[in-house]
Amino acid sequence: MIVMVGLPARGKTYISKKLTRYLNWIGVPTQVFNLGQYRREVVQTYKNYEFFRPDNEEAMKIRRSCASNALKDIANYFTKEQGQVAVFDATNTTRERRGAIISFAKEKGYKVFFIESVCDDPEIIEANIMQVKLSSPDYENYDKEEALVDFLKRIDCYKMSYVPLDEEKDRHLSFIKIFNVGSRYLVNRVQDHIQSRIVYYLMNIHVTPRSIYLSRHGESELNLLGRIGGDTGLSSQGQKYAKALAEFIRGQSIKDLKVWTSHMKRTIQTAEALGVPYEQWKALNEIDAGVCEEMTYEEIQATHPEEFALRDQDKYRYRYPKGESYEDLVHRLEPVIMELERQENVLVICHQAVMRCLLAYFLDKSADDLPYLKCPLHTVLKLTPLAYGCKVESFYLNIQAVNTHRDRPTNVNVARKPEEALQTVPEHL
Amino acid sequence: MKRGLKSGICMTNCPTLIVTVGLPARGKTYISKKLTRYLNWIDVPTKEFNVGQYRRECVKIYKSFEFFRPDNEEGLKIRKQCALAALNDVRQFLTDEGGQVAVFDATNTTRERRETILRFAEQNGFKVFSLWNLFSELQNIFNTFILLKLGSPDYTHCNTEEAVADFMKRIKCYENSYQPLDEELDRDLSFIKIIDVGRRYLVNRVQDHIQSRIVYYLMNIHITPRSIYLCRHGESDLNIKGRIGGDSGLSARGKEFAKSLGQFIQSQNIHDLKVWTSQMKRTIQTAEAVGVPYEQWKALNEIDAGVCEELTYEEIQQRYPLEFALRDQDKYRYRYPKGESYEDLVQRLEPVIMELERQENVLVICHQAVMRCLLAYFLDKTAEELPYLKCPLHTVLKLTPMAYGCKVESVCLNVDAVNTHRDRPSVRLTNTHIIRMYCSMSVYSSRFLGVHKFSLY
Numbered sequence: 082m083i084v085m086v087g088l089p090a091r092g093k094t095y096i097s098k099k100l101t102r103y104l105n106w107i108g109v110p111t112q113v114f115n116l117g118q119y120r121r122e123v124v125q126t127y128k129n130y131e132f133f134r135p136d137n138e139e140a141m142k143i144r145r146s147c148a149s150n151a152l153k154d155i156a157n158y159f160t161k162e163q164g165q166v167a168v169f170d171a172t173n174t175t176r177e178r179r180g181a182i183i184s185f186a187k188e189k190g191y192k193v194f195f196i197e198s199v200c201d202d203p204e205i206i207e208a209n210i211m212q213v214k215l216s217s218p219d220y221e222n223y224d225k226e227e228a229l230v231d232f233l234k235r236i237d238c239y240k241m242s243y244v245p246l247d248e249e250k251d252r253h254l255s256f257i258k259i260f261n262v263g264s265r266y267l268v269n270r271v272q273d274h275i276q277s278r279i280v281y282y283l284m285n286i287h288v289t290p291r292s293i294y295l296s297r298h299g300e301s302e303l304n305l306l307g308r309i310g311g312d313t314g315l316s317s318q319g320q321k322y323a324k325a326l327a328e329f330i331r332g333q334s335i336k337d338l339k340v341w342t343s344h345m346k347r348t349i350q351t352a353e354a355l356g357v358p359y360e361q362w363k364a365l366n367e368i369d370a371g372v373c374e375e376m377t378y379e380e381i382q383a384t385h386p387e388e389f390a391l392r393d394q395d396k397y398r399y400r401y402p403k404g405e406s407y408e409d410l411v412h413r414l415e416p417v418i419m420e421l422e423r424q425e426n427v428l429v430i431c432h433q434a435v436m437r438c439l440l441a442y443f444l445d446k447s448a449d450d451l452p453y454l455k456c457p458l459h460t461v462l463k464l465t466p467l468a469y470g471c472k473v474e475s476f477y478l479n480i481q482a483v484n485t486h487r488d489r490p491t492n493v494n495v496a497r498k499p500e501e502a503l504q505t506v507p508e509h510l
Numbered sequence: 511m512k513r514g515l516k517s518g519i520c521m522t523n524c525p526t527l528i529v530t531v532g533l534p535a536r537g538k539t540y541i542s543k544k545l546t547r548y549l550n551w552i553d554v555p556t557k558e559f560n561v562g563q564y565r566r567e568c569v570k571i572y573k574s575f576e577f578f579r580p581d582n583e584e585g586l587k588i589r590k591q592c593a594l595a596a597l598n599d600v601r602q603f604l605t606d607e608g609g610q611v612a613v614f615d616a617t618n619t620t621r622e623r624r625e626t627i628l629r630f631a632e633q634n635g636f637k638v639f640s641l642w643n644l645f646s647e648l649q650n651i652f653n654t655f656i657l658l659k660l661g662s663p664d665y666t667h668c669n670t671e672e673a674v675a676d677f678m679k680r681i682k683c684y685e686n687s688y689q690p691l692d693e694e695l696d697r698d699l700s701f702i703k704i705i706d707v708g709r710r711y712l713v714n715r716v717q718d719h720i721q722s723r724i725v726y727y728l729m730n731i732h733i734t735p736r737s738i739y740l741c742r743h744g745e746s747d748l749n750i751k752g753r754i755g756g757d758s759g760l761s762a763r764g765k766e767f768a769k770s771l772g773q774f775i776q777s778q779n780i781h782d783l784k785v786w787t788s789q790m791k792r793t794i795q796t797a798e799a800v801g802v803p804y805e806q807w808k809a810l811n812e813i814d815a816g817v818c819e820e821l822t823y824e825e826i827q828q829r830y831p832l833e834f835a836l837r838d839q840d841k842y843r844y845r846y847p848k849g850e851s852y853e854d855l856v857q858r859l860e861p862v863i864m865e866l867e868r869q870e871n872v873l874v875i876c877h878q879a880v881m882r883c884l885l886a887y888f889l890d891k892t893a894e895e896l897p898y899l900k901c902p903l904h905t906v907l908k909l910t911p912m913a914y915g916c917k918v919e920s921v922c923l924n925v926d927a928v929n930t931h932r933d934r935p936s937v938r939l940t941n942t943h944i945i946r947m948y949c950s951m952s953v954y955s956s957r958f959l960g961v962h963k964f965s966l967y
Binding site for chain 1: 697709710711712713714715716719722725726729730808854857858865868
């Protein structure tokens with residue numbers, strides 16, 4: 082159980098959602114349980130900050146019952162839904178409330194890790210409020226000024242009784258205290274591997290505005306022939322794309338852009354046209370199709386019909402003989418994601434399967450959706466973190482290219498006919 | 511230097527100076543050496559500069575704690591000189607010798623000394639990251655580091671009691687002038703405060719990727735006594751045929767080894783042993799015989815020999831003589847066409863090492879190249895030596911961290927097996943030979959030559 086701690090507008094929900102997205106992506110089933118949501122379901126309409134006054138007995142009763150409902154749902158998530166990590170997103174600002182959670186966890190045999198966000202910079206707090214609080218369902222009927230005033234009063238209600246985690250008194254607990262959006266961290270008693278990964282992740286994320294550009298290499302010679310994998314150079318259309326990409330990037334006037342490619346010719350050739358330094362990552366290489374490398378889908382159907390069907394049955398977990406699976410890909414892309422989190426403006430020139438994995442991370446797509454995400458050639462995706470998610474802008478650079486996207490065919494049975502298997506294969510030479 | 515491109519991440523734009531801070535016997539040297547070993551293994555050229563060493567070279571014989579008394583003018587002069595000499599060597603390493611990280615291992619307990627270092631770093635364009643060690647109350651950890659001191663050259667002529675008494679007085683000399691880092695005054699500095707080596711950390715202003723990796727590593731190491739057992743799978747069917755790679759099962763002798771391994775492990779009475787294998791048949795079959803639950807890691811799979819998979823060395827010589835020669839030239843960096851290099855292997859084994867650091871007693875059943883990489887990490891072997899480390903079949907290596915290094919015990923389980931070790935040949939082709947060979951290769955597919963880069967220098 083991950084338990085968030087902190088006054089309102091300290092980024093708890095932002096951290097909860099981002100962390101949950103990361104853990105799910107690396108294959109750890111995780112879910113957020115946001116107390117505010119429970120409260121909104123019970124108290125249909127939010128009037129004003131008075132609900133949160135510490136002397137409001139009625140409200141206190143409701144809030145306590147919401148907390149216990151959330152904990153019940155967490156227990157359910159672990160036992161009935163195979164969840165591995167639950168993030169309890171609430172203020173949890175009193176020692177009493179935290180004590181109750183610890184007892185609950187102890188009874189059930191759950192490990193507890195606290196994440197406390199401490200911030201005393203009024204500018205950061207106001208920016209948080211403006212970004213996410215004012216668009217909350219609570220403030221639908223308020224105008225901006227009133228909402229801000231009410232929310233600040235709401236924070237005051239908590240301040241009185243706020244007891245932060247204490248280095249001495251709480252030294253038997255496992256926790257990380259984050260000060261002022263990451264300038265300082267206090268880490269205590271990390272118990273296991275997953276907590277260690279969580280701490281590492283939290284220490285690498287930041288909130289500085291930036292954009293991540295994802296693109297595939299330009300069309301390659303093997304793309305034209307409808308063959309998968311390999312390590313060929315760009316076709317003439319691909320070369321045109323590389324030049325168009327350079328122009329597009331220049332047009333965006335991006336500050337301090339880092340450019341990353343894989344170790345394969347087609348991404349390197351694409352980056353060369355940009356005329357700026359770029360870094361090569363082996364981890365960004367396309368998925369290894371093992372025995373199927375450089376085959377067309379027709380050839381795969383002819384030589385390995387059973388494998389072809391198995392792949393359509395579970396495209397995420399299926400591993401090519403002597404090759405890789407999407408699941409393996411996610412594993413080897415994890416350091417890339419970690420470094421992307423640390424960086425600011427980055428352009429990643431990669432490959433279809435790789436781009437699907439990266440996109441799935443930023444857009445919180447499930448393992449089922451991931452292998453079918455549309456990542457066409459000659460299109461740049463610009464991802465800009467916004468509020469709790471990611472804004473996506475798609476730029477097709479108007480250079481013709483083959484389609485390499487193969488949808489899931491209707492019949493995935495091993496005994497299917499060749500035409501059924503090849504139903505969704507895109508056209509090629 | 512190509513370093514940044516090779517690893518894919520630009521580890522540092524400018525060199526980093528790591529500065530330890532803390533009273534004697536807080537584990538500064540232990541952490542400095544361990545961190546240096548880790549950074550070198552992941553290919554970040556790192557070196558530690560221990561001021562105590564400089565002092566010992568200067569003052570040949572250590573008499574007593576009196577040298578460290580704050581009112582010992584002569585002593586202070588020598589110590590300052592040593593610190594400056596060390597800093598000079600740091601400058602040389604980072605500026606002229608291609609070093610990327612220097613660990614300045616000394617007490618650095620006064621604000622004045624630290625400010626000198628900061629100015630030095632600023633003048634030379636080095637980033638500074640401080641490692642500040644202290645203990646809150648755990649007496650037993652403190653004692654671990656005291657024991658390390660007793661093995662120091664300073665105390666060869668003393669008995670244990672005398673040494674401990676003298677050392678305690680030495681610590682007292684520092685205590686009076688000790689000015690710890692201040693969370694307020696020093697809030698613009700980048701540092702990690704390590705409290706109780708493994709319990710609590712305060713991390714302030716991590717500036718870049720390498721500092722983030724350093725922090726992650728430091729937060730995962732511990733000093734609880736434990737042992738790591740490394741061994742290869744039992745002899746496999748392909749081993750017998752002299753073929754590399756592949757995914758075959760155990761031979762009859764390999765199965766015998768697996769049984770012996772099971773017995774050996776039982777006899778060792780290891781507390782809470784974790785067993786790890788790769789995802790290849792031969793390690794899994796070996797683990798099955800040990801009879802305890804085991805975890806499979808894809809990262810522990812043998813090096814991918816690409817087009818040479820399942821070939822014998824004779825066949826490789828026949829079909830890919832150029833590749834074979836290039837591999838012998840630089841076995842660490844050479845990448846099989848459509849396969850991997852030892853360098854790639856180290857990169858994919860890094861999470862394994864990190865988890866090994868977190869764990870306590872572990873048995874890792876892996877493969878020859880993989881075991882060489884892991885061994886090189888624990889025994890601080892260079893990239894040159896790594897690919898030639900001897901890791902014979904049917905032999906278990908028991909590694910027990912000790913003092914500043916690792917004790918190795920080799921246990922041969924007396925089950926015969928083929929030898930799979932290929933030494934570096936004494937006659938290696940010169941560049942001229944290789945160029946001639948390359949030019950005569952008309953049948954060579956450009957595909958293979960294009961996939962890896964080789965530079966003739």
